[in-house]
Amino acid sequence: MANATLTIDLGALSDNWRSLDAASGEGVETGAVVKANAYGLGLARVARSLSETGVRSFFVAEVQEGVALRRALGDGPQIFVFSGHMDGDTDAIRKFDLVPLLNSIEQMTRHFEALSGSPFGVQLDTGMNRLGLEPAEWDAARRIVLGQGPKLVMSHLACADEPDDPMNARQLQAFHDMTDGIDAPRSLAATGGILLGSDYHFDMTRPGVGLYGGLPFADAKPVVHLRVPIIQTRDVAPGEAVGYGASWLADEPARIATVQAGYADGLIRLMGDRTVMFAGDIPCPLAGRVSMDMLTVDITHLDEVPDHLVMLGTQQGVDDLADAARTIGYEILTSLGSRYDRSYI
Numbered sequence: 398m399a400n401a402t403l404t405i406d407l408g409a410l411s412d413n414w415r416s417l418d419a420a421s422g423e424g425v426e427t428g429a430v431v432k433a434n435a436y437g438l439g440l441a442r443v444a445r446s447l448s449e450t451g452v453r454s455f456f457v458a459e460v461q462e463g464v465a466l467r468r469a470l471g472d473g474p475q476i477f478v479f480s481g482h483m484d485g486d487t488d489a490i491r492k493f494d495l496v497p498l499l500n501s502i503e504q505m506t507r508h509f510e511a512l513s514g515s516p517f518g519v520q521l522d523t524g525m526n527r528l529g530l531e532p533a534e535w536d537a538a539r540r541i542v543l544g545q546g547p548k549l550v551m552s553h554l555a556c557a558d559e560p561d562d563p564m565n566a567r568q569l570q571a572f573h574d575m576t577d578g579i580d581a582p583r584s585l586a587a588t589g590g591i592l593l594g595s596d597y598h599f600d601m602t603r604p605g606v607g608l609y610g611g612l613p614f615a616d617a618k619p620v621v622h623l624r625v626p627i628i629q630t631r632d633v634a635p636g637e638a639v640g641y642g643a644s645w646l647a648d649e650p651a652r653i654a655t656v657q658a659g660y661a662d663g664l665i666r667l668m669g670d671r672t673v674m675f676a677g678d679i680p681c682p683l684a685g686r687v688s689m690d691m692l693t694v695d696i697t698h699l700d701e702v703p704d705h706l707v708m709l710g711t712q713q714g715v716d717d718l719a720d721a722a723r724t725i726g727y728e729i730l731t732s733l734g735s736r737y738d739r740s741y742i
């Protein structure tokens with residue numbers, strides 16, 4: 398088997414959910430966010446595994462993801478949809494028993510007219526200005542909406558990965574101002590909000606990235622392992638160049654391995670020579686630019702040429718790659734390409 402192999406550790410995924418569930422505290426339900434194909438790791442496998450671990454409420458970005466999730470999980474778990482009830486969503490919401498998180502008066506009107514009596518939640522804007530009702534809209538609508546018994550009233554934090562950011566306390570206060578005294582269950586915290594402490598937990602938490610081993614959950618177990626086979630090795634003499642743009646020059650005799658994964662597989666080109674791959678415990682720096690389907694790696698210092706190198710695993714995680722590529726772990730995860738052989742353990 399010559400393909401690069403992405404191994405997804407479902408045991409570590411479950412352990413991460415249990416840790417975040419424990420951190421969410423007694424009496425708080427811990428859901429799971431599985432949007433974007435479970436952050437690139439495979440919706441059906443990830444969601445089934447989380448369901449077996451005890452997750453009862455799942456969150457997706459849009460109705461089509463909700464349909465796929467319902468097919469994977471069958472009846473039972475609640476499936477919340479962040480984008481709410483969009484034009485054209487009505488049939489799928491009804492048929493697949495999805496719970497739209499209504500974001501605007503327009504969506505509320507649509508939902509109550511088309512699917513009166515069917516479950517819904519409400520999303521409030523507490524300062525991120527992305528989704529949800531503004532305080533004034535909520536004031537106008539809340540009596541009617543609360544009378545329909547929403548399954549969840551939620552908002553989202555903009556800066557929860559920075560515990561000291563004053564935005565967190567401001568959004569918390571705004572959420573209290575908008576929701577104190579209501580009967581419906583409330584939710585404010587994603588992964589970062591769970592780590593901010595119990596003031597942020599309310600009735601339900603909604604972790605995503607922490608389940609998959611990413612920051613800000615620093616204690617997460619690594620979930621993603623990526624090993625990439627070496628296609629070819631060669632010796633280069635001092636003064637010879639490697640790769641596009643001839644950007645890497647050997648200053649002494651070197652041995653270069655060409656491995657089978659590139660930016661088309663989500664190994665972002667910008668990470669260039671700030672990244673290493675591992676041969677066992679030994680780091681091997683990238684040499685030259687990332688190609689579409691290949692990387693070149695300096696393995697001069699290895700005693701033996703292995704048959705593969707490791708890009709993601711216990712030595713180097715998604716956030717290390719993200720730093721090198723000047724992005725965030727979320728983008729590394731969701732960029733992992735479709736060419737990998739995926740194996741679930």
Ligand SMILES: *Cc1c(COP(=O)(O)O)cnc(C)c1O
Binds near residue numbers: 432553604605607
């Ligand atoms: C993506 C998302 C989450 C999960 O966030 P993480 O930072 O991945 O834990 C929770 N709530 C909303 C509204 C989201 O968009």
